[in-house]
Amino acid sequence: MSLHKRLKTDVLIIGTGLAAISVALHLPNGMQALLVTKGTQRQTNSMRAQGGIASAQLEKNHEAHSADTIRAAKNRTNPSTVDFVTREGRTVISELEAFGVKFDRKKQGDYAVGREGAHGIPRIFHSGGDRTGRQMMEQLLKKMNHPVLEQTVITRLLTADGRVVGAAGYEGDERIEISARAVVLASGGIGGLLLTSTNDDMITGDGLALAADVGAELSDLGYIQHHPTILVHQGKSAGLITEALRGAGAYLMTRDGRRVMDHHPEGDLAARDEVAAAITAIRKQESVYLNTTPVAQLAERFPTFVQKCEKLNINPGLVEVTTGVHFLMGGIKTNLAGQTSVAGLYAVGETASIGLHGTNRLASNSLLECFVMGKALARQLQLPPRRALPTLRPIFGCEDGVSKQQLSEVLAVELQEDRLQAALEQLTNKSFRQTGRRAEQHRLQITTARLLLEGALHRLKGEQLTNEQMAPAATT
Numbered sequence: 001m002s003l004h005k006r007l008k009t010d011v012l013i014i015g016t017g018l019a020a021i022s023v024a025l026h027l028p029n030g031m032q033a034l035l036v037t038k039g040t041q042r043q044t045n046s047m048r049a050q051g052g053i054a055s056a057q058l059e060k061n062h063e064a065h066s067a068d069t070i071r072a073a074k075n076r077t078n079p080s081t082v083d084f085v086t087r088e089g090r091t092v093i094s095e096l097e098a099f100g101v102k103f104d105r106k107k108q109g110d111y112a113v114g115r116e117g118a119h120g121i122p123r124i125f126h127s128g129g130d131r132t133g134r135q136m137m138e139q140l141l142k143k144m145n146h147p148v149l150e151q152t153v154i155t156r157l158l159t160a161d162g163r164v165v166g167a168a169g170y171e172g173d174e175r176i177e178i179s180a181r182a183v184v185l186a187s188g189g190i191g192g193l194l195l196t197s198t199n200d201d202m203i204t205g206d207g208l209a210l211a212a213d214v215g216a217e218l219s220d221l222g223y224i225q226h227h228p229t230i231l232v233h234q235g236k237s238a239g240l241i242t243e244a245l246r247g248a249g250a251y252l253m254t255r256d257g258r259r260v261m262d263h264h265p266e267g268d269l270a271a272r273d274e275v276a277a278a279i280t281a282i283r284k285q286e287s288v289y290l291n292t293t294p295v296a297q298l299a300e301r302f303p304t305f306v307q308k309c310e311k312l313n314i315n316p317g318l319v320e321v322t323t324g325v326h327f328l329m330g331g332i333k334t335n336l337a338g339q340t341s342v343a344g345l346y347a348v349g350e351t352a353s354i355g356l357h358g359t360n361r362l363a364s365n366s367l368l369e370c371f372v373m374g375k376a377l378a379r380q381l382q383l384p385p386r387r388a389l390p391t392l393r394p395i396f397g398c399e400d401g402v403s404k405q406q407l408s409e410v411l412a413v414e415l416q417e418d419r420l421q422a423a424l425e426q427l428t429n430k431s432f433r434q435t436g437r438r439a440e441q442h443r444l445q446i447t448t449a450r451l452l453l454e455g456a457l458h459r460l461k462g463e464q465l466t467n468e469q470m471a472p473a474a475t476t
């Protein structure tokens with residue numbers, strides 16, 4: 001099999017989102033890194049982030065942030081992880097500012113922090129109103145000076161002597177093989193696999209399948225966060241509406257003015273899973289709307305939202321909303337240095353599972369996790385001696401892709417065991433034969449879909465899933 005390109009680096013980073021860039025920015029001087037991304041370096045969920053980044057910088061200590069994280073996660077976190085991330089989080093704003101990121105301030109000069117669901121107080125720092133992801137990423141990409149290979153999809157990790165020693169895939173349609181002393185999966189979440197998602201279509205959980213292929217431990221895959229407010233336009237979803245709007249006074253209501261979250265002590269700022277469940281229940285009978293009229297300076301503070309409404313010719317004062325797939329709480333299990341259970345393989349950001357988010361991520365804790373854990377990984381990374389480039393093993397692809405429609409119906413806010421089981425049986429019977437970029441991408445997606453269905457079934461049974469419990473994929 002002829003290869004188009006063979007490359008070598010110290011650290012191969014799969015992804016160009018905030019987690020990947022944080023690793024790259026914090027690697028010791030002299031350590032080489034190469035970043036790869038399926039699309040352009042800007043096609044990431046990190047660029048899409050709106051509300052902001054949570055930090056206890058303005059508080060006496062990180063304890064209240066830590067307590068809110070644990071409460072939103074229904075106590076299913078690793079307390080030492082929560083302690084670590086929220087404590088380290090106290091300095092992220094000044095660290096990002098040192099890289100040139102500018103956070104919004106009030107006229108008097110104080111930070112203009114916002115509040116989102118399940119945060120006891122305002123602690124969300126934002127940039128450019130609801131353009132935080134874009135503003136932050138553009139600035140950090142300018143500061144990052146490692147090379148990036150765009151339009152490059154990784155479809156296999158390479159192993160030698162039980163260690164991950166590189167990765168293989170396609171640059172465009174040409175085969176590529178990259179050997180590395182460490183491989184970092186910073187490949188994001190799973191939303192692109194499902195319909196009505198806030199994610200970029202390219203974010204399809206590949207990291208989970210790649211990690212499972214080499215036997216890395218995964219955890220908590222049954223916990224998918226559904227965002228409560230996705231804009232509805234002509235019956236279709238038209239993108240995320242930031243929760244910061246509810247933090248600024250907007251509220252959910254039915255057409256006749258009944259408040260959707262009236263039953264809850266935290267009202268419209270209850271945790272995301274509780275708001276999503278309330279909206280899902282009401283939408284079985286009637287539509288749900290977000291009333292933004294109480295928000296002062298709407299266009300100035302929420303330009304992304306207002307411009308989207310203008311483009312769609314919708315009145316931004318009252319918009320119809322539905323729930324949509326947003327974030328995966330579980331992922332590839334790592335310690336606080338980003339190490340997975342397989343030597344040479346690291347994971348960071350949304351694809352990793354460090355025990356921070358439990359069953360429901362606290363709003364704006366994801367960008368925080370990406371930056372803090374990227375830095376922690378880079379600072380603790382120990383590389384083995386350089387070794388020879390391994391030979392690529394044969395690759396199998398699959399015959400057809402995953403049905404987004406069917407997956408989205410079963411991986412919904414309300415899970416049903418018989419439907420999950422039926423979808424899983426259908427996917428388990430798929431066979432893998434062809435090779436080529438498309439076929440291999442489909443194989444990754446089917447593997448990830450199976451992992452998520454297994455995760456959801458284990459969640460219903462009240463168990464935690466590790467991938468050792470899964471049946472192997474059918475091959476021919």
Ligand SMILES: Cc1cc2nc3c(=O)[nH]c(=O)nc-3n(C[C@H](O)[C@H](O)[C@H](O)COP(=O)(O)OP(=O)(O)OC[C@H]3O[C@@H](n4cnc5c(N)ncnc54)[C@H](O)[C@@H]3O)c2cc1C
Binds near residue numbers: 015050186187366368
């Ligand atoms: C609309 C929206 C709004 C959000 N708002 C907020 C917010 O305000 N605050 C907050 O904290 N969080 C927010 N989130 C969540 C947060 O943005 C993400 O969880 C976070 O940015 C994930 O970063 P990441 O670096 O892990 O992955 P991403 O930024 O998603 O990047 C993944 C990268 O991996 C690459 N990749 C994937 N698979 C492969 C492969 N096989 N080969 C090569 N490359 C691959 C992709 O091309 C991409 O470069 C939001 C998410 C969305 C979608």
